[in-house]
Amino acid sequence: MSSDGHEPTAMTFELLKTAVKDGGARLGRLAFPGRRTVDTPNFFGLTSRGVIPHVTPDNVEKHLLTNGTYMALEDFIERPQQYMTRSPPVYETPSPNNKPLQSFTAMPSSIITVLGSRRLPAVAAPMGNTNQSISVFTSTGFQAITTKQYINAIQTLNPDIAIPLADLTHKTSAPTSKRALRMAERTDDWIKEWFMEMYGRNKEPSKIATFAPVLPISYSIQWEYLERLSEEHQSNPSVLSGLAVYDADLIPDISSSYQNLDTLPRLALTTPSNPHQVLRQLSLGMDIFLLPFLSTASDAGIALSFTFPPPSSESSELLPLGIDMSSPEHAISLQPLTESCTCYACTTHHRAFVQHLLCAREMLGWTLLQIHNHAVLASFFASIREALADGTFEEKARQFALRYEPEIPQGLGERPRARGYHFKSEGPGEQKRNRPAWSKFEDEKKIEDKVADLSIADEQNGTSGLGSGVDSVAETPLVPDENADAKDLEEMGFAEKAENK
């Protein structure tokens, strides 16, 4: 985890094997000096507030099997109400190797950092964007960030890869053609400014790799913008190192129209919701994926269980993409989460432990699932690369589509507590995201007294939030399950039924 001492130089991307036709799955290798080399197709970890959820940075390095992480600027620039004028602390991070973002987040130096503006998936902003700014959602609410501020932030934080601003709606419905046209025009204006500020004449060219956005609108509407990307890259290859693609279906058009852009690595900001979609996008020529479904599955208590190719079997029954580890059927199972998985969770623990942790709402359950689920994806991509190398990819991908269920199971386990910056409430009548905490056998006052005894220091500091008194008592459920009757308790060996005296 030590700094490598020397200033990193440029990124390299080498295409090892490409399809004959336009687009199509391909094998490549992405490298930054001093970082782990990334064989593609592959995936990067997705962070929330600079961390892979539930996984401490030491475990990211040791156990997570990911070579890169995506971070969102909106996770770092909130303005606390009492300190509205404070500048975001992240900008002032001292960094011996001039990598403030990496230093601030304690991300291991072997890991590539990608910085974009919004979380993935992003919460749609009610006020939209302007000609000079986009709306972002911080933990203290929405705020506008101008193109200029964004460029300054990128230059200050110095990630390995940066994604310039794109004018996006972040809505599920497609934009009207008028809106789509404006998206292309604004993004085109913004990229001009970006190239000027980052690599312009009379400036020391930035060493940050730019992955320019490709918008989720039709090719015919954004062709002028793409034309500009191609020309800029033609005249100076170092200004453009990759594409950040919001819609995989545009790849064939780009590939056939701009040969020079075809050699660039493609980062998927498409948020596929299952491995079938990953395979489809990969077949279109996507190289690196960001996968929100990984953490979603872990939070839902799901251990992903798919392999590439699928196991051979006579049965025609579809296989599940994941296993709900909160299910009582695993209560005494000493099996690893999935057979033959070599991740830390599977080699040192078993299903019974993860099941127990999920039922007891112990945070370690989600940590172990994150480690496992990232390992499943790492091995999925490694097998895909092998199949691409030996020419069996298409056949195996076909088997995969036939063999597995279409969606990842929902999971019945209780999720970790959701936070305000994860979502935006959609108005009154919305269901509560978090279950109310336990408070049954004691009246509130007594619980508060007890907590006061246990944590005098906390009280003195007037803390609240994560560990507000009553919460912390309920955090470790202390009363038997509300559904357990006396007979259950007796069977558990906990106590026996007594005669009423």
Place this chain on the structure above:
Amino acid sequence: MRAGPKLFHLCVHFVRDLSCLIFGLSSSLRRMSIVQRMASNKASSAALTFELVAKCSTTRARASILTLPHGPVNLPIFMPVATQASLKGITPEQLEATGCRLCLNNTYHLGLKPGQEVLDAVGGAHKLQGWKHNLLTDSGGFQMVSLLKLAKVTEEGVRFLSPHDGSPMLLTPEHSMSLQNSIGSDIMMQLDDVLVTTHPDKARMREAMERSVRWLDRCIKAHKNPDRQNLFCIIQGGLDLEMRRECCREMVARDTPGIAIGGLSGGEAKDDFCNVVATCTELLPDLKPRYVMGIGYPEDLVVSVALGADMFDCVWPTRTARFGNAITKHGVLNMKKEQYAKDFGPIEDGCGCPCCRPIDQEGAIGVTRAFVHHNSAKETVAAHLLTIHNVWYQLHLMGGARDAIIADKFPAFVKEFFNNLYPDRKSYPSWAVNALKNVGIDLFES
């Protein structure tokens, strides 16, 4: 109340004399039996060896090695609490990296989840949580009484109403042993009749003390694995020193491999707490580990070590981590405060934990206060990092005390500890000043 320490002082002398008279005979008998088995600084029972390495020449502090079925641990020791077979989000591997070799599980919680049947099927709690080192379990009685409103203690056991259907249930010493046998903890605790020390009813206090002795006998009888699990007794008796003495005598006579002092940390005055600990350690045999239950504030640990206690546990360091609090030698710092938003130093300067150690060292994470501030109460990772730091701090504090005892520099260690914690001597807590004075340390003397 100011007469307390003086009275305590007199008592100590009185007890010293008295104990010579009363215990002279029994302790020499006991020593003889130990000598037959071991050298004079070492004692063994079926599943444990206790080796006294050094004694402080001023205070009653001791350094020792306790060898348990899952390996040796150095005493004095702080034991973090992994209530439900997990230390709040950190992996067993990370816990091991803090140097921890003995942690707690709570019998009550494991009895409810995952339950005895699962524990038996899985092969115990070590196997359940993938922990290669030692485990200690409480009896389940404390949680039961303190957390269930309707619990009632009778001679048979703890009575309570099933939360679901309201039918009456009973938790007995035999149940507690059976559960702890299924858990397979290296140290198990007897079921005791726990009262808050400030309980006003003296007769009830005496009943609880005497009942705890009777329950110990039932626990010893019900304990199925004495060859691989150690059952510790628990001394009760509230704040009544005479009752504590009586309990000590009864418990010591039953010759359990280790001895706990229970019922404390329930809101009694710190002076009273110290008096009870000092009274008990005075009467306890040298060659057995002494465990003060539920103690975790750094000052309490250091003073209790000076009073002759060896083992401590508390949820406070890990709970307070989840509130954003870092324990440091200069006191508890709340990382959520605005002053840390742009503090790019380690959580504690000079700390050797994985979060704080210099970035060029093996295993260093490179965490800053600013980063912990950034994610406190927002991402669980911030709590995990503070948990690692706080556990390290507590273990390291006891390790430092141990080194000082072995070098016979413990009084200097204690003075430096208080000096770091309270820059102004005038704010030294009087209970600590008094308790330490009684064992020969004058905090105000330089």
